[in-house]
Amino acid sequence: MPLPADELLQGTLDLLILRTLSREPRHGWAVSHRIQEISKDALRVNQGSLYPALHRLEEEGLIEAEWGISELGRRARFYQITAAGRRQLVRESATWRKFAEAVQLVMQFA
Amino acid sequence: MRFLRKVTHRVRTLLRPRRFARDLDEELSFHLEMQTRWHESQGLDRATADALARREFGGSTRFREAVLDTRGLTWAHDLTRDIRFAVRSYGRAPAFTAIAVLTLVLGIGTTTAAFSIIDAVLIRPLPYEKPEQIVTLTGRDSSGRDIPSVSVPTFDDWRGQSRSFSAIALYATARRAVITAGEAAHVETANVSGDFFRVLGVQPALGRTLMPDDVARGEPVVVVSHGFWARALGSPRTLPDEPLRIGADAYRIVGVLPPGLEYPAGVDLFVPDAFGAPWRTASRNNINFKALARLADGVTIDQARAEMRMIAARVHAAHPDDLYGRGVSVTTLQRRMVGPVESYLRLLAGAVVAVLLVACANLANANLARGAIRARELAIRTALGAGRWRLVRQLVVESVALSLSGGAGGVALAWALVRLVARTNAVGLPRAGEISVNGIVLAFALGLSVAVGLVVGLAPVLQLGRSALAATIAARGRSTGTRRRAASRDALIGIELALAIVLLVGAGLLIRSFRAVISRDIGFTPDGAVAAELSLPPAKYSGRRASGFYADLFSTLRLIPGVTAVGATNSLPLGSSAMGFIAVEGQADVGAGAGYRVVSDDYFRAMRIPLVRGRFFGPSDDSGTTRVTLVNRAMAERFWPGQDPIGKRFKAKSMEWKDTPWLTVVGVVGDVRHWGLEQDVPVEHYVLYRQRPEFALTMAVVVRGGDAATVMGAVRERIRAIDRDVPADLGTLTARVDRSLAERRFVMIVLVAFGALALALAAIGVYGVLSFSVAQRTREIAVRMALGAHRGGVLALVVGHVLRVSVVSAVVGLVAARAVSRLMSALLVDVSPADPRTYAVVTAVLIGVALIAAYAPARRATAVDPMLALRSE
Numbered sequence: 001m002p003l004p005a006d007e008l009l010q011g012t013l014d015l016l017i018l019r020t021l022s023r024e025p026r027h028g029w030a031v032s033h034r035i036q037e038i039s040k041d042a043l044r045v046n047q048g049s050l051y052p053a054l055h056r057l058e059e060e061g062l063i064e065a066e067w068g069i070s071e072l073g074r075r076a077r078f079y080q081i082t083a084a085g086r087r088q089l090v091r092e093s094a095t096w097r098k099f100a101e102a103v104q105l106v107m108q109f110a
Numbered sequence: 111m112r113f114l115r116k117v118t119h120r121v122r123t124l125l126r127p128r129r130f131a132r133d134l135d136e137e138l139s140f141h142l143e144m145q146t147r148w149h150e151s152q153g154l155d156r157a158t159a160d161a162l163a164r165r166e167f168g169g170s171t172r173f174r175e176a177v178l179d180t181r182g183l184t185w186a187h188d189l190t191r192d193i194r195f196a197v198r199s200y201g202r203a204p205a206f207t208a209i210a211v212l213t214l215v216l217g218i219g220t221t222t223a224a225f226s227i228i229d230a231v232l233i234r235p236l237p238y239e240k241p242e243q244i245v246t247l248t249g250r251d252s253s254g255r256d257i258p259s260v261s262v263p264t265f266d267d268w269r270g271q272s273r274s275f276s277a278i279a280l281y282a283t284a285r286r287a288v289i290t291a292g293e294a295a296h297v298e299t300a301n302v303s304g305d306f307f308r309v310l311g312v313q314p315a316l317g318r319t320l321m322p323d324d325v326a327r328g329e330p331v332v333v334v335s336h337g338f339w340a341r342a343l344g345s346p347r348t349l350p351d352e353p354l355r356i357g358a359d360a361y362r363i364v365g366v367l368p369p370g371l372e373y374p375a376g377v378d379l380f381v382p383d384a385f386g387a388p389w390r391t392a393s394r395n396n397i398n399f400k401a402l403a404r405l406a407d408g409v410t411i412d413q414a415r416a417e418m419r420m421i422a423a424r425v426h427a428a429h430p431d432d433l434y435g436r437g438v439s440v441t442t443l444q445r446r447m448v449g450p451v452e453s454y455l456r457l458l459a460g461a462v463v464a465v466l467l468v469a470c471a472n473l474a475n476a477n478l479a480r481g482a483i484r485a486r487e488l489a490i491r492t493a494l495g496a497g498r499w500r501l502v503r504q505l506v507v508e509s510v511a512l513s514l515s516g517g518a519g520g521v522a523l524a525w526a527l528v529r530l531v532a533r534t535n536a537v538g539l540p541r542a543g544e545i546s547v548n549g550i551v552l553a554f555a556l557g558l559s560v561a562v563g564l565v566v567g568l569a570p571v572l573q574l575g576r577s578a579l580a581a582t583i584a585a586r587g588r589s590t591g592t593r594r595r596a597a598s599r600d601a602l603i604g605i606e607l608a609l610a611i612v613l614l615v616g617a618g619l620l621i622r623s624f625r626a627v628i629s630r631d632i633g634f635t636p637d638g639a640v641a642a643e644l645s646l647p648p649a650k651y652s653g654r655r656a657s658g659f660y661a662d663l664f665s666t667l668r669l670i671p672g673v674t675a676v677g678a679t680n681s682l683p684l685g686s687s688a689m690g691f692i693a694v695e696g697q698a699d700v701g702a703g704a705g706y707r708v709v710s711d712d713y714f715r716a717m718r719i720p721l722v723r724g725r726f727f728g729p730s731d732d733s734g735t736t737r738v739t740l741v742n743r744a745m746a747e748r749f750w751p752g753q754d755p756i757g758k759r760f761k762a763k764s765m766e767w768k769d770t771p772w773l774t775v776v777g778v779v780g781d782v783r784h785w786g787l788e789q790d791v792p793v794e795h796y797v798l799y800r801q802r803p804e805f806a807l808t809m810a811v812v813v814r815g816g817d818a819a820t821v822m823g824a825v826r827e828r829i830r831a832i833d834r835d836v837p838a839d840l841g842t843l844t845a846r847v848d849r850s851l852a853e854r855r856f857v858m859i860v861l862v863a864f865g866a867l868a869l870a871l872a873a874i875g876v877y878g879v880l881s882f883s884v885a886q887r888t889r890e891i892a893v894r895m896a897l898g899a900h901r902g903g904v905l906a907l908v909v910g911h912v913l914r915v916s917v918v919s920a921v922v923g924l925v926a927a928r929a930v931s932r933l934m935s936a937l938l939v940d941v942s943p944a945d946p947r948t949y950a951v952v953t954a955v956l957i958g959v960a961l962i963a964a965y966a967p968a969r970r971a972t973a974v975d976p977m978l979a980l981r982s983e
Contacts, residue, residue, distance in 0.1 A: 027140070029140070030144075033148070052177050055177050072140075072144070077137045
């Protein structure tokens with residue numbers, strides 16, 4: 001049963017998007033597809049969460065958007081991580097790791 | 111940085127909402143297509159893939175809204191819808207809207223105008239470098255009173271001993287004859303010491319200002335004001351080569367001051383002056399000079415005060431007979447300039463705030479009534495799922511939209527008012543030239559409009575909070591006239607009426623004062639006389655030559671048809687006057703003072719100042735004969751009570767340089783209120799110009815009789831015929847008296863206008879509330895009438911309501927007015943702040959107006975047809 005990504009903890013979707021964009025610019029569909037693919041279908045990003053999140057991150061200056069030509073030969077909006085976005089990614093990844101380890105510990109020993 | 115980026119981003123989006131929505135749709139449809147292709151690539155046929163993608167995609171509108179929301183677009187969209195709705199709903203009630211907007215225009219307009227005046231005059235720093243450092247130094251007399259001037263020797267002591275100032279300067283102003291393009295005219299001129307412009311810290315617009323070198327060199331140079339440069343010289347781009355003729359001397363123009371500088375008020379020309387002999391050695395009681403200083407960096411005004419106090423004590427110890435240098439006041443220049451008008455401006459601010467409050471109360475009431483009428487609409491909208499916040503926003507948006515349109519009109523009104531005030535400047539406001547509707551004023555008007563809109567708009571919102579929606583719908587909007595709401599509407603009306611009372615009492619007291627002032631005996635007859643103020647160039651008219659000029663002029667002026675008397679004085683009533691110290695023969699009063707005026711033989715006949723005893727001056731009094739004088743009645747009573755003053759002698763100490771001859775009293779004349787109708791009669795004496803030619807260079811010639819316009823033309827012509835270089839300022843004495851009352855008249859008119867405005871607004875408020883309450887109670891009234899109530903009873907119901915409200919607010923208003931009137935006691939003349947007549951008349955007017963406003967609604971109530979009302983159920 002795939003887990004809808006919008007039921008994840010607050011901020012996690014942002015983290016996933018930033019991570020996905022950290023290698024190369026992608027359009028919205030590619031972002032969601034990539035998350036689904038890498039998580040081996042465990043995480044599925046609902047469009048209803050994806051696009052508001054993308055636009056919010058863009059407003060916050062963590063990612064930038066630009067219209068480009070997609071593999072289908074039609075106009076698509078490509079998102080690209082900014083320097084501020086990279087810094088945010090580093091910070092949030094560390095926090096996430098700590099949190100995950102903590103949860104892990106509790107699950108193991110509590 | 112990030113914040114800034116976010117803001118620009120959002121603004122860009124908000125400015126192009128359609129394009130943004132289109133892009134978003136394209137982005138989403140691209141996603142859909144990609145998803146379909148992907149499903150196809152997994153082996154599904156096209157139709158199945160498409161259907162699957164669509165299903166996965168879900169309702170696109172939901173998250174489309176979500177994206178728009180993150181971009182602030184829903185908000186903007188709702189706002190435009192609210193505004194459109196507001197415009198429509200106001201359009202449906204044009205009368206309500208017109209009255210509301212007009213109320214706002216008046217309230218916001220007057221407040222904005224008052225703000226721009228107060229900002230320019232009181233708040234804004236003077237247009238000088240570090241203006242807070244500039245101070246005036248003034249002496250104090252034996253009773254500790256501030257004397258706005260100083261003598262040269264005392265100033266020299268101050269300058270020599272003080273360490274608190276980086277620069278200190280002396281100046282004296284005088285009207286002098288200036289000849290430009292062959293025309294002689296009076297121009298206000300200041301003689302200034304070397305550091306004058308260093309104290310002010312002024313950068314010239316052209317050329318240079320005056321330096322200490324100019325004083326040392328003693329060359330005739332002059333710096334002109336920007337106004338003079340434009341008016342008299344025609345704004346040349348470079349300094350003119352030809353010199354400026356001041357009196358008989360030619361001065362080289364070396365600089366032009368920047369625009370907007372107005373100190374000393376009205377001065378157009380500045381010439382250097384060393385203030386050497388004879389001033390330096392003259393009596394310390396010769397105080398025709400003013401001192402300015404700039405605090406040294408790091409010195410506070412309190413430190414300067416402490417130092418100057420010590421210096422003044424030393425100076426006084428060294429010169430115990432110095433009457434004016436007994437203390438010193440250090441005051442910032444701004445304080446000194448605006449101090450005299452501050453009380454007026456405070457009164458203005460108070461009146462304006464009161465009018466604004468009345469306007470707000472009116473609008474809040476109108477909104478309450480509208481809110482009650484719309485309660486059903488709002489209740490239904492709530493039932494249909496409109497969020498509470500959404501409704502509140504709707505109401506506030508409506509109200510702010512209204513107040514903003516009122517504010518726009520208000521700015522236009524303020525602009526007109528400000529122009530009027532700055533142009534006429536009846537009160538003699540300092541810095542009037544700086545008053546304008548500028549950015550700060552516009553920001554104030556905007557802020558005020560929004561604030562008014564919020565306050566007024568929130569009134570029905572508070573009610574919305576209380577209303578039980580279901581009940582409102584069930585009762586079809588009629589149960590809204592609950593007692594609590596009616597009470598809050600009455601309270602607002604009460605506040606309006608009370609504020610109107612306060613303003614009207616103020617206005618009434620000022621009207622009574624004005625009438626008291628103009629009914630006072632000024633001591634001469636202004637009607638039917640004209641005056642020509644003229645000044646003779648000193649170089650040309652030394653010694654007896656001035657007397658010759660006047661003798662010549664008088665004899666030709668007497669020939670003008672209708673003229674009955676011609677006289678002259680060195681200072682007309684209601685202008686400046688010279689005070690002096692006298693020593694009466696056989697009396698040992700050291701500090702005895704009396705004003706003196708230099709006049710011609712016929713002056714008293716020309717002014718119609720009555721002779722009480724003895725005789726006027728005559729041809730037998732001349733430079734060689736006994737020095738004679740006339741005293742006014744006040745002086746006779748002050749120094750010779752119960753005695754005949756004729757033949758008594760005294761010495762006028764400050765009038766003379768060296769020897770002080772005895773003056774013999776030959777007559778007593780009536781008292782003249784020389785300092786103004788509001789002032790007490792000064793103790794004064796008159797001397798003959800032939801016996802004091804050095805005072806006769808600047809004289810005002812008074813011509814009694816004939817038609818004013820013809821006489822003025824003839825006087826100008828005769829003066830020119832004798833000497834083209836003598837300038838004359840002509841006017842009627844009536845105009846002069848009027849001018850002296852302009853300030854009081856202006857303040858009175860302003861307060862009366864505001865009082866009337868408040869009363870009119872309150873009347874509209876009473877009318878509105880009663881109309882509403884009658885409309886709401888139509889059914890109740892109909893039932894009462896069906897049950898046998900008389901029309902008289904119904905009338906009593908409505909009228910009783912008004913009387914109750916207005917009597918209660920009259921009591922509150924009168925108590926408040928009594929408290930406020932104490933603050934304006936300085937403006938009152940011959941009337942007590944508690945004047946019972948004023949309070950009674952105002953109360954009667956107020957209750958009368960309230961009843962008139964109630965008349966139409968009351969008639970409507972009595973005209974209710976019981977059957978109609980019952981049938982409508």
